[in-house]
Amino acid sequence: GQSLEQPSEVTAVEGAIVQINCTYQTSGFYGLSWYQQHDGGAPTFLSYNALDGLEETGRFSSFLSRSDSYGYLLLQELQMKDSASYFCAVRGPLYSSASKIIFGSGTRLSIRP
């Protein structure tokens, strides 16, 4: 089976940096992705890591360590609009019965002025 764990809530201050961790257990692993979801909105894609290391996209960076089954999302220069839920998700191998995507339960990020 597949499961992911991430903190349920994180609070940070505007302008600061915050890291949201994700650990996973999968029978097959082909990458870790991150999605953002504002209240009442649809999830939107942020980043994807298939290989170990750090991927940077503007203020957001995502890291993966396959040997540790661990990844994180790093948000810098936090803005009030970053208040949202953040989900990590894993995909199984393509063209097989395990090609579904499994989402974590989400981390609710609250930004304080």
Add this chain to the structure above:
Amino acid sequence: GAGVSQTPSNKVTEKGKYVELRCDPISGHTALYWYRQSLGQGPEFLIYFQGTGAADDSGLPNDRFFAVRPEGSVSTLKIQRTERGDSAVYLCASSLTLGGTQGVFYNEQFFGPGTRLTVL
């Protein structure tokens, strides 16, 4: 361009009734996913289509749930004999065709706004 659309945006029904939820994916996207999301939880995978065929329906909770995509574009999620526990937001997502070397390509999923289903 147009994103993923879902209709209706809200659906209220009575226990035991039949409902259909519709998803219009982004034009040209061959992969289509259905998820269910309860308050405070992540999207829960239900079924995935590659073209017209269901590539993986292992997330459908029971045989009351069924989905079709007859022409490889629009998809309909059908729920028979609805139960109060079916109340949730049903999300649809689409992506470009999966392909390439396994693990190298990732196809970003584009989500629709969801259908909020309430079963009374």
